[in-house]
Amino acid sequence: MRIRFNLAALKQIKWNEYLTRFLLGGAITVITGLIAKHFGPVVGGLFLAFPAIFPSGATLIEKHEREKKRRAGIAHTMRGRSAAALDARGAALGTLALAAFGALIWQLLPLYNAVVIFTGALALWLALAILMWRIRKLLR
Amino acid sequence: MELVERFLLGGLIVSAFAVVGEVVRPKSFAGLFGAAPSVALATPTLTLFTEGKHYAALEARSMIAGAFAFLGYTLACVYFWGKGVFEPRQPPLPYSLSGGSLP
Numbered sequence A: 001m002r003i004r005f006n007l008a009a010l011k012q013i014k015w016n017e018y019l020t021r022f023l024l025g026g027a028i029t030v031i032t033g034l035i036a037k038h039f040g041p042v043v044g045g046l047f048l049a050f051p052a053i054f055p056s057g058a059t060l061i062e063k064h065e066r067e068k069k070r071r072a073g074i075a076h077t078m079r080g081r082s083a084a085a086l087d088a089r090g091a092a093l094g095t096l097a098l099a100a101f102g103a104l105i106w107q108l109l110p111l112y113n114a115v116v117i118f119t120g121a122l123a124l125w126l127a128l129a130i131l132m133w134r135i136r137k138l139l140r
Numbered sequence B: 001m002e003l004v005e006r007f008l009l010g011g012l013i014v015s016a017f018a019v020v021g022e023v024v025r026p027k028s029f030a031g032l033f034g035a036a037p038s039v040a041l042a043t044p045t046l047t048l049f050t051e052g053k054h055y056a057a058l059e060a061r062s063m064i065a066g067a068f069a070f071l072g073y074t075l076a077c078v079y080f081w082g083k084g085v086f087e088p089r090q091p092p093l094p095y096s097l098s099g100g101s102l103p
Helices: A015-039 A041-049 A054-071 A079-108 A114-139 B002-023 B027-035 B039-051 B053-083
Strands: none
Touching: A015 A041, A015 A054, A015 B002, A015 B039, A041 A079, A041 B039, A041 B053, A054 A079, A054 B002, A054 B027, A054 B053, A079 A114, A079 B027, A079 B039, A079 B053, A114 B027, A114 B039, B002 B027, B002 B039, B027 B053, B039 B053
């Protein structure tokens, strides 16, 4: 299965949905910083993996799929829930790559340039996530 | 001022990853971006300037445990949504933290 871009999907998203994500992302980052300040980096670090994108993304996918079916005259459908479950499967693979992202920063950040390490960690996250996704597709 | 910077940077990075997740297909691939290192990029980047590299590295170590907790959460969603036990719009914890403001 090929990876592709569907820019038309952006038109489905309302401005308040963009705003909600921005506010949620900003709020979680501030709260994470405050937790680290009060309880230290060990506790604060747990929240660096807080699901800031996944819950709202899955909710939107479910809503859009449900609305698509409703416009087609189908009132009750499992499609939205199935699409959200599919999104969650992808996110599950992403969390494993996220753990590798954290491990790389933990081990190498004290030794090397921070920009190089963060760029490398992001590249590692993306490469691992794509690799696991491809392997999963091959095994199905 | 630091809190404002955190808020703006966090909001921008989370929004950017969310938009990428919206435009890529297929859906299972787009799901990967639901677990993108958004907060994990915003927070340590700022922490580096105020607390230094060792502090940020300690945060990253704890993040590994957080990532496995996130994995448990996503697997629970796969199971419960797949079985139809509850709907994605019914609030699990992180969703409810948005104050129910998500559509």
